Amino acid sequence: MIKMNLTITFVTAFLMIVVFPCSAIELDLSEIGFPVEKVDMHGFFSQGYAKSTKNDVIVGSENGTWNLREFGVNFAGYLTNDIMLAAQIMGYNIGGQGGDEIALHYGLADWQIEDFIGIRAGRYRVPTGLYNETRDVDMLRTSVFLPQTIYPEYFRDYFSACDGVTLYGNVNLNELGYMYYQAGTGNVVAKENSSGDVSYNAQYFRVTKMEADNPKSYNLQLLWETPLDGLRAGYTWRRIDAELVLHNFYSSDNDITFDTYNESQDNRANHVYSLEYVIDKLTLMYEFNLQRKDSIDQSRGWYIGTNYEFNEKFSAGFYYTEYDVMEGNKNRAETDAHVYSFFGRYNLTDSWLIKAQLDFNDGNGTSQWPAKLNVDHGGDSIMISFKTTWAF
Numbered sequence: 001m002i003k004m005n006l007t008i009t010f011v012t013a014f015l016m017i018v019v020f021p022c023s024a025i026e027l028d029l030s031e032i033g034f035p036v037e038k039v040d041m042h043g044f045f046s047q048g049y050a051k052s053t054k055n056d057v058i059v060g061s062e063n064g065t066w067n068l069r070e071f072g073v074n075f076a077g078y079l080t081n082d083i084m085l086a087a088q089i090m091g092y093n094i095g096g097q098g099g100d101e102i103a104l105h106y107g108l109a110d111w112q113i114e115d116f117i118g119i120r121a122g123r124y125r126v127p128t129g130l131y132n133e134t135r136d137v138d139m140l141r142t143s144v145f146l147p148q149t150i151y152p153e154y155f156r157d158y159f160s161a162c163d164g165v166t167l168y169g170n171v172n173l174n175e176l177g178y179m180y181y182q183a184g185t186g187n188v189v190a191k192e193n194s195s196g197d198v199s200y201n202a203q204y205f206r207v208t209k210m211e212a213d214n215p216k217s218y219n220l221q222l223l224w225e226t227p228l229d230g231l232r233a234g235y236t237w238r239r240i241d242a243e244l245v246l247h248n249f250y251s252s253d254n255d256i257t258f259d260t261y262n263e264s265q266d267n268r269a270n271h272v273y274s275l276e277y278v279i280d281k282l283t284l285m286y287e288f289n290l291q292r293k294d295s296i297d298q299s300r301g302w303y304i305g306t307n308y309e310f311n312e313k314f315s316a317g318f319y320y321t322e323y324d325v326m327e328g329n330k331n332r333a334e335t336d337a338h339v340y341s342f343f344g345r346y347n348l349t350d351s352w353l354i355k356a357q358l359d360f361n362d363g364n365g366t367s368q369w370p371a372k373l374n375v376d377h378g379g380d381s382i383m384i385s386f387k388t389t390w391a392f
Helices: 002-019 197-205
Strands: 025-028 038-052 068-078 083-094 103-114 117-125 161-172 178-188 209-212 216-225 231-241 243-250 257-264 268-279 282-293 296-309 314-325 337-349 352-363 381-391
Touching (some): 161 216
Antiparallel strands (some): 025 038, 038 381, 068 083, 103 117, 161 178, 178 216, 209 243, 216 231, 231 268, 243 257, 268 282, 282 296, 296 314, 314 337, 337 352, 352 381
């Protein structure tokens, strides 16, 4: 089965590279009566490999895993001069999570009324920090993985999209620069299948079925483009209200058993503070995340990083990140984590790249739940990962 999946993966990648050109494809849909005549189509495919010592960091990495890939196609076109329609379908596989199942990533109508006010309705990307909205665009970053303290893979779907409406705009502050804002609400998107992040994680707590009564999401982002060229600061707030019902729930050590278990996730909020400073070819980054529930601190994480573009082909960077679960919320020492990450990227062409990352993990708090629950050596591990991405 593994060999077959790998064969399909690489054959698909080869066909995409050979068949599709390296630039966007423009579709003319006027002949079929579609209201948007000209539609731009882009696509991407990435395949990676990860190997870790002592413990899984992503599921399967201790023995080496090829379950590290993303693929998708997106479309965008203007209904009028002010109204754009856009959508993306994609699939991913991170240690088995995602399962290569294709889903609607976003699909929305975007009406920019003025520079200072616009509205998006449909399935939209939820802003978190500086990079959550573009986290699936591998061509835009040097690292294989973003810092997991702010952009965790184990709840990738749950924190990435929302079905609802959001307002946005860019306000001119004159001598003080510009302020970009987004404010939205709707229902949380969590794939209801065997490999979506919520159900995928739940199976490792021996949950046979999970229900959520239309979990609500509320989000706000403020991004300040300061008068100092290259410096921007941001604040993101997101609150989720949900009542989870777990059926046939057993704890990881089988000490607790419930036929039905209710868990309130109401008033759980993330506060993310961000700084980015671009000085010519050097980028400096800092982000801090505090998670609170009912005004009680649950966890906190932060990272500091840098990236340098040596030339058009090669760039490299580093980040150090920490994740801490509050004392009253701890149930195992491995919930904390301290990670040193070194990474580099080489552009083979304008549309094809390769990259590598070396992580030194002290603790397992940012790992996927299956790995987090089954650790030795305090969760310490070294992981190396490789990835190649092609896009048009």
